[in-house]
Amino acid sequence: MTRKIRLAIAGLGNCASAVVQGIHYYKDASDTDTVPGLMHVRFGPYHVSDIEIVAVFEVNSLKIGKDVSEAIKMAPNCVQTFADVPEMGVVVQPGPIGDGVASHMRESFFCYDENELKPVNVVKVLKDVKADILVNFIPVGSEDATKVYAQAALDAGVAFANGIPSFIVSDKEWAEKFTKAGIPCAGDDIKSQLGATILHRVLMQLMKDRGISVDQTFQLNIGGNTDFENMKKEERLTTKRISKTEAVTSVLDYEIPVRIGPSDYVPFLKDEKICYFNAEGRNFGDQPIHVDLKLSVQDSPNSAGVMIDVIRALAIAQDRGIVGPLITMSSYAFKHPPEQVPDFAARENIEKYIRGEVER
Amino acid sequence: MSSNSNAIKVAVAGIGNMISGLVQGIHYYQERPSDKTMLHPKVGGFQINDIEIVAAFDISEEKVGKDLSEAIYEHPNKVPSSIEVPISGVIVNKVPVFDGIAESATGVVKESKAKDCDVVSVLNACDADVLVIAVPSGAVEAAEYFANAALEANVALVNASPAPIARNSSWARKFREARLPLLGDDLQSQAGGTIFHKGLINLLFEIGVRVLDTYQLDVSGGLEGLTTLDYERRQFKRKVKEESISRSTDELFNIASGTTDYLDFLGSTRIGNYWVKGEGFLGQPITLDIRMNSLDSSNGAASLVDAIRCAKIALNRVIGGPVASVSPYLFKAPPIYMEHSEGIQAFNDFASGKRTD
Numbered sequence: 001m002t003r004k005i006r007l008a009i010a011g012l013g014n015c016a017s018a019v020v021q022g023i024h025y026y027k028d029a030s031d032t033d034t035v036p037g038l039m040h041v042r043f044g045p046y047h048v049s050d051i052e053i054v055a056v057f058e059v060n061s062l063k064i065g066k067d068v069s070e071a072i073k074m075a076p077n078c079v080q081t082f083a084d085v086p087e088m089g090v091v092v093q094p095g096p097i098g099d100g101v102a103s104h105m106r107e108s109f110f111c112y113d114e115n116e117l118k119p120v121n122v123v124k125v126l127k128d129v130k131a132d133i134l135v136n137f138i139p140v141g142s143e144d145a146t147k148v149y150a151q152a153a154l155d156a157g158v159a160f161a162n163g164i165p166s167f168i169v170s171d172k173e174w175a176e177k178f179t180k181a182g183i184p185c186a187g188d189d190i191k192s193q194l195g196a197t198i199l200h201r202v203l204m205q206l207m208k209d210r211g212i213s214v215d216q217t218f219q220l221n222i223g224g225n226t227d228f229e230n231m232k233k234e235e236r237l238t239t240k241r242i243s244k245t246e247a248v249t250s251v252l253d254y255e256i257p258v259r260i261g262p263s264d265y266v267p268f269l270k271d272e273k274i275c276y277f278n279a280e281g282r283n284f285g286d287q288p289i290h291v292d293l294k295l296s297v298q299d300s301p302n303s304a305g306v307m308i309d310v311i312r313a314l315a316i317a318q319d320r321g322i323v324g325p326l327i328t329m330s331s332y333a334f335k336h337p338p339e340q341v342p343d344f345a346a347r348e349n350i351e352k353y354i355r356g357e358v359e360r
Numbered sequence: 361m362s363s364n365s366n367a368i369k370v371a372v373a374g375i376g377n378m379i380s381g382l383v384q385g386i387h388y389y390q391e392r393p394s395d396k397t398m399l400h401p402k403v404g405g406f407q408i409n410d411i412e413i414v415a416a417f418d419i420s421e422e423k424v425g426k427d428l429s430e431a432i433y434e435h436p437n438k439v440p441s442s443i444e445v446p447i448s449g450v451i452v453n454k455v456p457v458f459d460g461i462a463e464s465a466t467g468v469v470k471e472s473k474a475k476d477c478d479v480v481s482v483l484n485a486c487d488a489d490v491l492v493i494a495v496p497s498g499a500v501e502a503a504e505y506f507a508n509a510a511l512e513a514n515v516a517l518v519n520a521s522p523a524p525i526a527r528n529s530s531w532a533r534k535f536r537e538a539r540l541p542l543l544g545d546d547l548q549s550q551a552g553g554t555i556f557h558k559g560l561i562n563l564l565f566e567i568g569v570r571v572l573d574t575y576q577l578d579v580s581g582g583l584e585g586l587t588t589l590d591y592e593r594r595q596f597k598r599k600v601k602e603e604s605i606s607r608s609t610d611e612l613f614n615i616a617s618g619t620t621d622y623l624d625f626l627g628s629t630r631i632g633n634y635w636v637k638g639e640g641f642l643g644q645p646i647t648l649d650i651r652m653n654s655l656d657s658s659n660g661a662a663s664l665v666d667a668i669r670c671a672k673i674a675l676n677r678v679i680g681g682p683v684a685s686v687s688p689y690l691f692k693a694p695p696i697y698m699e700h701s702e703g704i705q706a707f708n709d710f711a712s713g714k715r716t717d
Binding site: 216218220233257259261264266267268269274276278292294 | 573577579616620621625633635651
């Protein structure tokens with residue numbers, strides 16, 4: 001009988017909702033089933049249903065005080081409901097706000113009033129509920145708030161998975177802190193199962209491998225969830241744009257005009273993310289070649305399966321006494337890992353990690 | 361100057377891509393009188409080559425002081441040259457900036473150090489009939505400055521920018537009282553995104569498709585695209601477009617419409633992505649994905665040559681205030697709305713003299 005993985009979540013947005021729903025959606029899946037978005041139903045010794053939510057931190061007054069099963073449905077969450085989540089007896093608690101809420105997002109996030117409500121002591125809660133792992137799912141651009149949660153994980157002795165592009169696991173100093181504290185971590189910025197970045201990279205790689213001279217390319221991303229609303233302000237997404245752009249340009253060994261969005265916030269799209277790709281190039285005889293692609297996907301579930309694998313990889317690390325950044329898992333599952341490993345090689349390596357053939 | 365008794369003397373404010381398209385168009389169709397891409401060869405007896413540019417205003421150091429034939433190709437204009445434009449003898453005058461440079465365009469457009477001209481005296485001196493406002497989106501103060509100049513100089517006004525002039529009751533009254541025609545606001549490209557989106561949605565409702573959600577999101581490399589990177593200016597422009605499309609039908613649906621990003625390497629090319637989610641018979645889903653590539657500048661100029669000729673007709677007929685019959689067809693934010701077919705009819709009736717308002 002394997003232990004339960006006691007999971008704490010900071011930020012119960014669409015991504016977290018998709019994780020919570022996924023745990024229930026696949027609770028009866030057989031070990032040998034192939035589930036889209038999970039490497040394995042049983043990842044090492046852990047079945048999907050071995051993950052148990054024990055604490056949730058939020059800033060949204062509509063979610064605070066409610067059972068997690070109910071809170072995941074509160075506005076502005078708009079992810080599709082694909083699983084029946086039973087009441088779990090875990091109540092959402094007020095977390096620190098810090099820079100987690102941009103000024104233009106206070107209303108959209110129904111942010112609680114700090115004069116009326118005090119944030120809980122995150123370290124104390126993590127210890128009280130005996131959490132094993134803390135997942136960071138707060139909004140893009142929350143540099144300080146991310147550090148607060150990372151520090152809380154360190155102080156409480158809890159493993160840390162960083163879903164957003166504020167650099168912790170890929171930051172030398174922070175990684176060192178986790179290693180010294182004897183705690184495993186994985187990050188940064190969760191990668192989707194099949195998202196814009198990977199699709200654009202593969203397209204560029206293909207054009208390069210087939211000898212096409214690429215002259216220009218763009219990738220426009222639009223969506224209607226709060227991730228897109230949050231990123232309306234350019235200063236909120238500077239690092240996001242750079243990392244997304246570099247991920248694509250790094251494939252080619254020459255410079256071309258490139259534009260990579262987040263481009264627009266269209267509320268009625270809700271959690272549907274739409275991405276337009278265009279590439280203009282030349283083939284033999286300098287003859288023109290145009291590629292136009294459209295990707296349409298439910299944004300939040302796209303990364304939830306990946307996160308569920310990360311959680312179980314961290315649990316394995318705890319069982320084996322592995323501390324500090326999980327290099328292979330971070331590269332496979334995150335956009336900004338401490339070390340980039342080619343995607344297909346990374347997946348092979350994780351199989352070896354599960355079998356105990358490689359350390360991290 | 362020409363000895364053409366039919367001449368329409370036009371002053372232009374804002375020498376951007378659209379005015380470049382206008383100047384080129386005048387010469388292009390002179391050589392191609394029967395070309396079908398000129399939708400209305402004659403409007404109320406006026407041909408495109410009756411349009412004569414007599415004065416030009418701008419703020420950019422790259423345009424002020426130059427002959428118009430040269431200024432229309434200066435940075436950041438991106439219109440390809442379709443035709444050789446002869447020296448016009450019209451030198452671009454410097455005007456005050458007001459809010460004519462968006463925050464995101466600072467650095468791209470530098471203000472000329474030349475002295476500001478007196479717009480009213482320039483308009484009077486060249487005996488202008490019509491002033492065209494083609495300042496960037498969001499430049500409301502600049503547009504109002506030119507509207508005022510038109511009143512003082514006693515010339516008809518065509519407001520191609522989205523600034524609220526023709527649809528503003530106090531401006532409308534001033535032009536009515538001055539007995540000067542006012543056409544606007546926000547010129548609608550002849551074959552551009554808004555008209556196509558409107559037509560598409562109307563067609564869908566007409567054939568029994570219930571439109572639920574739709575967007576038309578486009579990108580371009582023109583200054584207009586850069587300007588709309590300012591979130592507030594983008595929202596301003598977008599509201600005008602979305603209202604224009606929503607009002608073309610009584611049905612309710614979700615809409616997002618407008619420029620979504622700036623890609624400098626696209627030049628004046630506009631790439632529009634259209635998407636419609638709807639329901640047909642038995643509530644079954646129908647979706648459409650459409651992509652349109654077009655050139656902004658020429659597309660706007662095509663409507664502008666009609667608007668200018670209508671302004672001259674209205675001037676001859678001494679119509680004061682907003683010209684109700686032609687604005688719905690030619691502009692995205694007219695003082696009163698009409699359905700597309702009704703708008704075309706009203707435009708034709710006005711041109712032929714059947715309608716006089």
